[in-house]
Amino acid sequence: MIATRLRQRRATTAPVQGTPSRPKVVVVGAGFAGLAAVEELAKFTADVTLVDRHNFATFQPLLYQVATAGLNPGDVAFPIRTVIRSMARTKFEQGELASVDAERKFIVLEDGRTLDYDYLILGVGATANYFGIAGAREYSHAIYTLDEALDVRNHLFRQFEQAVAHGVRDGALTFVVVGGGATGVELAGAIAELAHKALYTDYTSLNPDDVKVILIEQQSRLLEAFHEELSEYARRELRTRGVTVLLEETVEALEPGVILLHSGREIQNGLVLWAAGVAVPAVVGRLGLPTGRGGRLMVGGDLRVIGSEHIFAVGDTALASDLSGNPLPQLAQPAIQGGRHAALQICALAKGETTYPFRYRDKGTMATIGRRAAVAEVGHGIRLSGTPAWLAWLGLHVVTLLGSRNKASVMINWTWHYISWGKGPRVILGG
Numbered sequence: 001m002i003a004t005r006l007r008q009r010r011a012t013t014a015p016v017q018g019t020p021s022r023p024k025v026v027v028v029g030a031g032f033a034g035l036a037a038v039e040e041l042a043k044f045t046a047d048v049t050l051v052d053r054h055n056f057a058t059f060q061p062l063l064y065q066v067a068t069a070g071l072n073p074g075d076v077a078f079p080i081r082t083v084i085r086s087m088a089r090t091k092f093e094q095g096e097l098a099s100v101d102a103e104r105k106f107i108v109l110e111d112g113r114t115l116d117y118d119y120l121i122l123g124v125g126a127t128a129n130y131f132g133i134a135g136a137r138e139y140s141h142a143i144y145t146l147d148e149a150l151d152v153r154n155h156l157f158r159q160f161e162q163a164v165a166h167g168v169r170d171g172a173l174t175f176v177v178v179g180g181g182a183t184g185v186e187l188a189g190a191i192a193e194l195a196h197k198a199l200y201t202d203y204t205s206l207n208p209d210d211v212k213v214i215l216i217e218q219q220s221r222l223l224e225a226f227h228e229e230l231s232e233y234a235r236r237e238l239r240t241r242g243v244t245v246l247l248e249e250t251v252e253a254l255e256p257g258v259i260l261l262h263s264g265r266e267i268q269n270g271l272v273l274w275a276a277g278v279a280v281p282a283v284v285g286r287l288g289l290p291t292g293r294g295g296r297l298m299v300g301g302d303l304r305v306i307g308s309e310h311i312f313a314v315g316d317t318a319l320a321s322d323l324s325g326n327p328l329p330q331l332a333q334p335a336i337q338g339g340r341h342a343a344l345q346i347c348a349l350a351k352g353e354t355t356y357p358f359r360y361r362d363k364g365t366m367a368t369i370g371r372r373a374a375v376a377e378v379g380h381g382i383r384l385s386g387t388p389a390w391l392a393w394l395g396l397h398v399v400t401l402l403g404s405r406n407k408a409s410v411m412i413n414w415t416w417h418y419i420s421w422g423k424g425p426r427v428i429l430g431g
């Protein structure tokens, strides 16, 4: 208790001299964190420029459903200009962050444009961590962007079409997911559901027994962040859906069409999905700002980057901690709450007030496995699995989606998916 109070006091800092009452704020990244910051700043007198490399915000938690033809790409993307339409002092610039001049307070975009700031909020999200495993980057797919999700969808359906045309060769219908966390479990469950349902309806000449979905996890259980009971439930449910779960297996290397495991096992495959680890985008390491575990930007209690009075880091990009000093998970809730907090600190500083520390409120964690199967931990030791967890998962995702059109579209798609046993957009785009 005393230690906590001390930590809080240390994180509280004096007002920054010379802060204008109407500061210029640049927010880089229109993800959960950046958008939460912008929404909060819009309530206050600040001139805000939001920057993102895309002109839309991506709802990452449902990307895997785009990849497995459950949802359309437009369901999980929302135009940024629509988000900020009602925010009078907020503008958007599409561009990719290249560098930050912390001394002179401006950022440089890849095309050479510069943007001055009084305060900068960095929330550029995360990307895959390949841990230096040979061939992992080249011969696997990760799903962090809409393009990547569509790439996976194209690849999956090309495998089916090729199998119809030329027969099932060299494990062409073996789909391997690496990483048994929430993303890996969701992907494995969705691919298994898609593969088996699609074969029965659309690819009737293929034998369902030729499809294999393998989930590889190096720990002794899936969903390490959840209670053991829920891990076991997830494993059982995946098995029922035809997924082979390999625990305590480590990936040694990837070669074209083959994944090599530490145990000596080699798996010929048609697709490897990488859900094994999270890193930050390469640009973060080039900003000249202090980084810690996973390359994340080191921040103080108020979420300012260590050593920078005017730069905040939020969401997956930041190495923020809870009050016990444990790093916060790279999930939507810490990003949303962190984004809001950074905005509130800028408001406080502009009013000549002191900053105060970020307190993360854990609202629980969920993961879905497939139709009527999910797990959820919702605080106070309450654990759910099966249909109640699945309904909670569906409800939460619809509520969190941006835009009424997207919410309605996702609900219609899910209902259709449920009734029709998954006849989604099974199309190969781009030839």
Ligand SMILES: Cc1cc2nc3c(=O)[nH]c(=O)nc-3n(C[C@H](O)[C@H](O)[C@H](O)COP(=O)(O)OP(=O)(O)OC[C@H]3O[C@@H](n4cnc5c(N)ncnc54)[C@H](O)[C@@H]3O)c2cc1C
Binding pocket: 028, 029, 030, 031, 032, 033, 034, 051, 052, 053, 054, 056, 057, 058, 059, 060, 061, 062, 063, 064, 095, 096, 097, 098, 123, 124, 125, 126, 143, 144, 182, 183, 281, 283, 314, 315, 316, 317, 330, 331, 332, 333, 335, 366, 367
């Ligand atoms: C497949 C998948 C499933 C997930 N499922 C869940 C889940 O079920 N529940 C959950 O809580 N969390 C989930 N997460 C994690 C969650 O999506 C992230 O924690 C959350 O998106 C982090 O928010 P953020 O704002 O930090 O980053 P993001 O939402 O990733 O936003 C970062 C933004 O920065 C932009 N950007 C990146 N680099 C640059 C640059 N150089 N210049 C300009 N802009 C840039 C990107 O375009 C993006 O818009 C999932 C993540 C993935 C990938």
